[in-house]
Amino acid sequence: MSENAAKAEPAMKNMVPWNERIAYSFSDFACNLSFQMVGTYLMIFYTDTFGLSAAAVGTLFLAARIVDAFDGPFWGIMIDHTHTKWGKSRPYWLWFSIPFAVFCVLVFTTPNMSLTGKLVWAYVTYIGVDVLYSAVNIPITSILPSLTSNPQERVTLSTIRQFMGTAGATLITGITLTMVAFFGHGSTTSARGWFIWALIVAVIVVVIFGFVFKYTTERVQTKSSRKSIPIKESLKALKRNWPWAIIIFINFIYWMGMQTRSQVTVYFFKYNMHDATLASLVLSLQLVALVAVVLTPWTASRIGKRNTMLGGMILAVIGQLLLSLGANNLSVPMIIFATIIGYLGTGYVSGLIAVMLADAVDYGEWINGVRAEGIVTSFSSFSAKLGMGIGGVITGWILTGTGYVANKTQTAGALHGIELNYIWVPLLGFALSGIALMFYHVDGIEKKMQSDLAEKHARENAEDGE
Structure with a gap:
């Protein structure tokens, strides 16, 4: 067997069908x-349908992050x-998809309670959906x-995952207000409309997770993966x-910015642009991100994962700056153009975060001799949700501090508060993420790291008699 064939064979074994x-x-x-x-x-549901104040909602989001x-x-x-016989990670989709779906419905349910009762209900259901989401x-x-130890295959898997994730996000954000109005007899603030639509989505989610559980396999077996690892x-x-x-830092600051923008999208078009229907159109533009998602493996293979993500952050910053011009001039074409640029940037970012965390699992084993997929990757959810929670607090406090009043004509101060959340807080998050990426240097050592780990795993498997 030639040397090139010998090198190709392990790579082919690590391909995923x-x-x-x-x-x-x-x-x-x-x-x-x-x-x-x-x-x-959820924020506009809480303020404009359930009757909670923006400040109370912001505090709720902060409590959930704690x-x-x-x-x-x-x-x-x-x-x-x-x-288990199903692996380490895979069983959790079987065990927790139904409880998660149930709470996704409860969080959009509006029981007839006092204001205090509503707050308690919101705390229990939102924290519940948050915990079960993890x-x-x-x-x-x-x-x-x-799933694979092949670095390029991980990029491919993450790209396909991000493609479908973006498709799901675009679909749900694009049609939700229409479906709520359909089931709510024409009203986007209808409690009945929100409940029925949430129930339909929950059923679909459970069916999909059953499909995911059935057709995935944990094939990379190491000495660590075949046993329980003590916390210490x-x-x-x-x-x-x-x-x-x-x-982890990038995941936190990036999602903080993304959350402030997504939470006030409807507010921005309803009050600043005086046309709430534009929100669905702009949210549907997330489909543009799929172009960047598809190009991510090709780009990463040529300039590296770090540089690909950094380019995405730069595009996201440019998009926010252009968005400010559109907002100042109330220019819908400029806002659409800016949104397209921004989504192209975030398309490059989102799919690579999971890949870089998988690399961090390898790096932790390479440096410390311990492979702990769960604890290393769990902080991804924690940091993202912490960022989203802080983003929720920022949104709620800015809206309240600038005088936002639900379903009323807003003051100039309140409109400025909405704009701060929609444009400038996200821009700060993208810029800080780009700066942090300048200190990321795994791409240069990846080949040696994977080679050393392959030798280590082969040696451990031989010692275990495999």
């Missing part, structure tokens, strides 16, 4: 159907302690290192793991 690639990608489609509906529309300080790592530790979402990232041991994977720290 297309039916499994598609099944894996639908995991993010399901998550985005449900949680993008929550992330984009809980997330524990639930994200908790699920990661649980995954590292899980050892239970089904963290395995999406933690399973990636177990799994935490060693984070020691001196700078790639992990950088990506």
